[in-house]
Each structure stands twice: as structure tokens, then as C-alpha cells.
Amino acid sequence: MVLSASAKTTSTSLGSTEANIHASVERDGNSLAPVSTAQFAFMALIGVPVWLTVLVPLTLIYQVGNGIKNAISGPKTADASSAFVLDSGYQVDAKDIIPQKDRKYDVVMLGATGFTGQLSVRHLAKTYGCSGEKGVNWAVAGRSKDKLNKVLQSLADELKMPKLMDTPIIVVDTAVASTLPNLVRDTKAVVTTVGPFRKYGSGVVEFCAKFGTHYADITGEEDWSQVMMQQWQSTAQATGAKILHFCGCDSVPWDLTVFQMAQFLKTEKGEDLASVQCFDEIKTNPSGGTLETMKLALGTSELPSLKEGAPEPFRCSPQGKEHTSPVTANLPSWISKVDLPWSSQPAYGSFFVMSVVNSKVVAWSQALRQGAPLTYSECAANPDWKTAFTNFFGTIAFFTAILNPITGGLLYKYVLPAPGQGPSMKTMTQDSFASIYAQGTGTKQSKVEALMYFTGCVGYLETARMLVESGLALALSPRDQLPSTDNGGFFSPSYGVGTALLERLMQTGTQFTVRSLKEEERTGLNKIE
Structure with missing residues (x-):
């Protein structure tokens, strides 16, 4: 199977045949710079104490108080303009x-x-x-x-x-x-x-x-x-x-990567993918639209509850059969030392903010296929412990701050970009990238590695491309070229368009490789905890 005119296919690889699968990222000079000693010191000596003594108490007081208020008076009733409408009642002839x-x-x-x-x-x-x-x-x-x-x-x-x-x-x-x-x-x-x-x-x-x-x-x-x-x-x-759904940075790169690794192992080795570890190197900046979505999601939800007694939708096949071998998500709660396969220097893995959604989308794909049990691990790859610490607490402090209206209101009003605003084109094309490296193990202990590489801002510039190509894959791909032969329904990206989407992405700029990995080439990956 050839995914693009430039992709090479052999019995043991799809994409690059270079000894170092990460070589293209390194040639482009793309890497995550370590934070300075001053930045680390600021976070350790000022940021963390402020988080503990100011942000956490403020947010706890607000959340507890809001909970007591709702318990006494009931949730605030939404007005007609903001109420969630599940069905408009429109009848289609x-x-x-x-x-x-x-x-x-x-x-x-x-x-x-x-x-x-x-x-x-x-x-x-x-x-x-x-x-x-x-x-x-x-x-x-x-x-x-x-x-x-x-x-x-x-x-x-x-x-x-x-x-x-x-x-x-x-x-x-x-x-x-x-x-x-x-x-x-x-x-x-x-x-x-x-x-x-x-x-x-x-x-x-x-x-x-x-x-x-x-x-x-x-x-x-x-x-x-x-x-x-x-x-x-x-x-x-x-x-x-x-x-x-999820046809952008949440969660096309991870969903497609795991899907292709599983397909490769099944075709080449006759076994299922049993575990996968993803290492994320991502340099991007937020837009106002993303932050507005986060603000709404973290606030009072307008969503109706799922129907009682029915299985969780993301755990079912298209026919409604519940998946009996759910994916186990192994996401880091702290900082761990990891050995990156492409580097002799030690690195440190930490929690990646999108990994929760990514793991759920991967699990949904497994349920749609009624796949074998899979352990999914994912972490942000940091160049040193200082950077991991700074990023870890920076993320925690940010989410704590926006969970109360005082600090959150100040951030949204004076610091964060407004809806419709985002990074400049120069930043998105010259100072952004995303590299998702993964190693996996099959049910018979065969090893496989994969790399998906974007040279632009994956959060916006590349997300726009992923979305458009997802739509065109749906609109233009012959039915027999899609992984799902189901007539219609709700699908994850890899189940709905799969290789048809990956082919379109590779033809328009994404680099992707999946190949076998010999045991002696497999770097010892420390358990992410």
C-alpha cells in the first residue's frame, strides 16, 4: 500500500527508511528549547507559592460556594437564547x-x-x-x-x-x-x-x-x-x-498513528497491538476560540445527561454492541525520566493537556472496531527536568486560575487572546511544529515504531488542513477506500476515513512513517506514572 508518491513501502516499513525515524525533525532544527534558569526559578519560587496560597484557595472557595448555592436554589435557569436545544423538531421530507x-x-x-x-x-x-x-x-x-x-x-x-x-x-x-x-x-x-x-x-x-x-x-x-x-x-x-468529530489537533495525529500501527502489525506480523507509548513534542500557541471553548466547558454545563441504562456511546460498535476490551489509559500524574529513541540525552515526560481527549478517541476507535485490549500511554517530552517542572505547574496554575471568575476574568480580559485572534502566520509557519513519536508492542511481542510530523502550527494551521482533508476524504473517497463500510453514523477519524485521510495529509505536507523495530533497537522506556 502506497500512501503518497513520495512514500516508500517495504515489507517492514511505510514511509522513511532512514535509520533514525526522527531525522527529518532534527534536520529542520525543530526541538523544544529548555526553559532558562530564571524561568524555572520564577515558577519554583513565585509561581508555585502563588498557586498554593492564592489560586487554589480562591478557586476552592468559589467552586464550593457555587455548589452550595446550586444545592439550595437549584441550578441557574438558562434563558431562551442560551438554552441547549437537542432537537429543533424540523421534519425533513x-x-x-x-x-x-x-x-x-x-x-x-x-x-x-x-x-x-x-x-x-x-x-x-x-x-x-x-x-x-x-x-x-x-x-x-x-x-x-x-x-x-x-x-x-x-x-x-x-x-x-x-x-x-x-x-x-x-x-x-x-x-x-x-x-x-x-x-x-x-x-x-x-x-x-x-x-x-x-x-x-x-x-x-x-x-x-x-x-x-x-x-x-x-x-x-x-x-x-x-x-x-x-x-x-x-x-x-x-x-x-x-x-x-475530533478532526483537528484533537485528535487526528494520535488516532491515525495508533490505527496505522495496529494495521501494520496485523498485516506484517499477524498480531494485535497490545500497548503503545506516544511522546509528544509540540510547539504552538493558543487562539481565542480555543480558550473560549475551554471557558465554557469548565463552567456550568448546559448539556443534557446521557440516557440512563444505555451503554456509553464511545464504548459501542456502530451496531450498538458494547466493547468488552476497553482501552486502558496510562497518563502521567508527575514527571518521569524517559529515554527517547532518537537522542542520547535524557528527557523527562510529563502530562500533556490533550492526552485525556486523545486517549478517549483512541478508545472509541477500538470500540468501533471491537479491537483487542490496548494500553495507551502518552506524555509530553521535555528536554530537561526544569522544563518539565515549569510546564507542569504552568498548566496546573493556568487551569486553576480560570476556574474562578476573579483571576479567570482578569486573564480573559487583559492577557489571553479574544475569539477570532491567534498566532501570526509567521509564528505558525516558522516557529511551530509537532512531532508525535510512538512505540508499540504486539500481542506476540513484536515491536513497531511510528512518527507523524507537522512542520507548522498543529493547533491551527495544520488543524485547518486536517479538517478540510477530512471533509474531502468523506466527500470524494470511493466507499471501498474507507476503513468503515457502514452506511452512516458517528465515527472517529481513523474509523471513518482512516488511510484515505492519511494519504491526503501526506500529499499536502504531513510526514508519516511506521515500521518494525528490532528488540535491540528498542530504547528502554521507563514507565510513565
């Missing part, structure tokens, strides 16, 4: 559903005026030209036609593509159900960056499911995704809509 092959657009980009949305439109234009120019028919969608035209004008000027101004525009308000049929009716797939998804995404999922339109998003909101799955699974299965 069968004659209004256009067959997929007859639809006007391959993909519609929803949220094109947002930070990641603009990057998604940019990727569509740079890679596939204007709508219809290179075999891909696409449109943009959002609430304001004027703002959408401004985005198109800006990109037309930047890319010197004046015809971008002819891109079809669909005006839609995700909070107004009557506008949603125009979004989903005449496209094969909708890709959306409009988050927080629990606030803006539910109607889009509903109408895609009802109209048989494929869907992909970049949510990391696992609880919301399960509510959507429980509500609309049977509808999507009936109409043929494939609904894919």
Missing part, C-alpha cells in the same frame, strides 16, 4: 434529500470568518484553487455575507487569486433552524470550526444527520460529542450521513 452524487458542492466550510476557519479557506484555495477549478467544488458559510466577502477579498489579495471573490457564499445562523437546510442540503460534506460546539454545533449535526450530509468538526468536547451521538446515531445511519 424524503423528496427534499438530494442524492450525494447529485449535490452541487463537495464541501462547505462553515465558520470561514473565524481564526481557524480563515486558515481552512486558505488551505482550500491554495491547494485546490477556486471552487470547481481543480475538481473540488466548495463554498463558504457564515452569519455575515459582508464578513465572508472580506475574508475572500483578503485571501484573494494575499494569494493573488482574484477569482476567489466568485466563491459561493451561504448565509446561515446556526442558532436559527430555518437557515440550516440551505447549509446542508446541496453539499456532500460540511466542515465546521464554529465552536464552542456545545453552543453552536448541535443544530449543524442535527441537520447533517437528517439530510444525509457528511460532517467533520474540530471539537475536543467529548461529552457533547457523546450526547450528539446518542441523539442522532440512528438518524445518521438511516440517511447515510457520516458524522466525524
